Amino acid sequence: MQQTRLDIARIRAARQVIDPVFLDTPLYRCEALESSLGCAVSIKLETANPVRSFKGRGTEVVAGLLAEHGPRAVVCASAGNLGQALAWSGRGRGLDVTVVASRFATAAKLDRIRALGAGLELVDGDYELARERAAAIARSEGIRLVEDSLDIETCEGAATIGLELVGSATPFDAVLIALGGGALATGVGHVVKALTPGAEVICVQPLGAPAMTLSWRRRRVVTTEAADTIADGVAGRCPIPAVLNDLLLAADDAVLVREESIIAGMRMLLDHSGLVVEPSAALGIAAILEDRDRFAGRHVVTVVCGSNVDLDVYRRWVGAAPGDGL
Template identity: 80%
Template sequence: MYGRDVLETRLDLGRIHAARDMIDPVFLGTPLYQCDALGRVLGCTVSVKLETANPVRSFKARGTELVASLLAERGENAVVCASAGNLGQALGWSGRRRGLDVTVVASRRAPAAKLDRIRALGAELELADGDFELARARAADIAGQRGIRLVEDSLDIETCEGAATIGLELAEASTFDSVLIALGGGAMATGVGHVLRTLAPGVEVICVQPLGAPAMTRSWHARHVVTTESADTIADGVAGRYPIPEVLDDLLAVADDAVLVRESSIIAGMRMLLEHAGLVVEPSAALGVAAVLEDPDRFAGRHVVTVICGGNVDLDAYQRWVHSGEGPSPG
């Protein structure tokens, strides 16, 4: 299925190249290396793209750097977003450096470690009584009341084109067969997918989502938006219930497949990344490894890149998951 023609998306390759000049270099050129120990246990060649090797421990700042730079250029001084944790940290970091007042709305259910880091970066934090979708609604209310910019992850093109710079770095690296990308709102999947579809059309783009939070994957397969009543997964960073139609359209143009994985596989993936790569990661970052674990024949003999998208994890929860395998069992 891969290697097909490039279909039109909202993204622009010229803007993605230009984005590199607006993003602090500390977030660019993240390590990409072949991890033989991990590959041996997974039965394929595995390279990791380490998006945790930066001050906010996730890929999100690639997008918030663009947002904050453009706001500062226009003389705007305030911004608000809803966040499961990582976007809020990234926007806090990028906004503080440019003199922006940053407000973040998050669910009370978000990991305490992520909330503490948002506060430490100087952002105003408001907690919503509900899940991420309720936080999204509250952030929109605040933007309207205060007349400030609302950053909507994945809908705002800067968040996608910032993440797409990961794709530029992959396309410039050695050849590989498939890239495994955590799928939540879709910014990273559409961004990286667009670049690889354009510059490396032989690479298979596979999106991975938890079985307990399947809305975007179900939407991709149905080719129209499918919502869910709830999301039950330890991978809080990808636990949305309402896919954004414009983002789904982009994803349909660039992804070769979207798969769902069980919680037990996510936990096993986290454990393997610790034991065989020395990486402490949040559950969303283990989705790629989980996909290989659940379908080893598909990847046997292939060179797979998995994007390690975040490392902001509550250590108490991490210890429970990795050492006891404890976690919800949706589906």
Template identity: 85%
Template sequence: MQETRLDTARIRAARQMIDPLFLDTPLYLCEALEPDLGCAVSIKLETANPVRSFKARGTEVVTGLLAANGSRAAVCASAGNLGQALAWSGRDRGLDITVVASRFAPAAKLERIRALGAGLELVDGDFDMARERAADIARHEGVRLVEDSLDIETCEGAATIGLELVDAAPSFDAVLVALGGGALATGVGHVVKALAPGVEVICVQPLGAPAMTRSWRQRRVVTTDSTDTIADGVAGRVPSRRSWTTSCWWPTTPCWSRRRRSSPVCGCSSTARASSSNRRPRSASRRSWRTVTASPACTWPPSCAAATSTSTPITAGSARPPSANPEACPSPTPAVPSAGRRTW
């Protein structure tokens, strides 16, 4: 494995800085997807925490270091999830947090940011315009600009998910990760490739927000003029050069998800993993047999194991998407080994 900015020892140490509320999130076996995919599918539920996303793993590390160094303020741009996480972590450490967001961001997320005590500034534009404004505030006021996927702390905080996946039983063959700015993909990918090199890491991005995937394929930063997806957490137009190059150090496969309305993702998770079944569907390709689904963080109730998202299952050999009926997976089952299954 080639060297990156990330360090596995620091990632292990990061767990000590993160509030236990955000660690060891549930890992469920979703049997509803097995008939269509022909493999065992486990869903890691990263919405089962107070800010409903994995982002707090990174902001806990960032704000812990800021408080230890005597810093009193920080600013970030956010589509909603990072802002909530930074507001939560900053409040607990007495930091003055400012979040810049698009006024078109989900109202529930904006209200939650305000409720957590952060200052909120709205811009007439998308996330990338909010990012430019946050950078201006940081320069003018001399405060820390927290940029998810650019800050090594956010990547290594997200990487603790990878530690939990690798340490969990049973073993698995592939991990699918939602791809936005790259913090989650970089962190989880680094750990999985370092500790379980035989596992395939696949990044999933909406067709309507393909900037990072195009950058990965062309080996240069590629921007888009607009985005077209309801998955606001991964709707970026302008990948940063540093986050793109970090993500490209380890061998992964980025994929675009097909945009189907009400295509289900069992669990509002940020990562999913798969282990093979003895029964391979004759009509399915090798990729469709091996891969499972992942969705960006959302506000679906964490107690429910079925949700909808435009980050749809990549099931190239499936004749139809799995059922969108929430009752299809009413009672998540803990991921435990099943008789007759094998791993390849």
């Protein structure tokens, strides 16, 4: 019988390790969105923290363990958010952090990694090439490789979001979760299925970067030649088998959304919620926009998972002018 790698007891224990600045993030019903979307929508806001994404929950668990028992030097590949989070968590624990990223990654994310004191190496390729380079550095220098989603601590750190959802007074019957490498989706999905089994767990991925969704649908790893999406945080091409196994148990559905729906979701979150978000954070709203009948009359939670954007690019996406205060 297939089993998940995640464990509820460890997830509960993770809350004791994670800096409180990342915990108990706002969860609120956003009525301003509801007339446009046709359903009740609650937002779980994972951007009001020092790294402006949910990733700090997982890196806090990783860095806490390394500070006690592991090597003091670590390397990871990142599209930007994990690198920021590991740099932040490592700095507070005296770890030597190196981040490998694509030189085409969001400039604001790369600048923040540098500002947090991590070493940054850029590769002339996408996230998958950065993963290969990070693994090579770990082998050659004998340091710890932190792999997002494969390292269970990154999933169980993210899963603490699920504990906060099911422990709140906000009733919901579906949760929409951005799907990339899988840490957020498997973590939150596992907790929701275990503790609120009546709620539907729906993972959302861009049509231009569908590898994990295709893998979930076919129940085997499916890789893609390219990833073409503005949602850089979920633009992987090569799913990790162990993470897919966890996702198969945690998700009720996985859907793909178009780029124009992602942009429309970002614009709605700005106009109706006052939130500047990165494309990955708007995937849940995009899913509702593309299938209103499915969600009509339901209460849906969407996890707003990051807000690290280049503002000039963001303005072009949402049609805002510099004078609009962005």
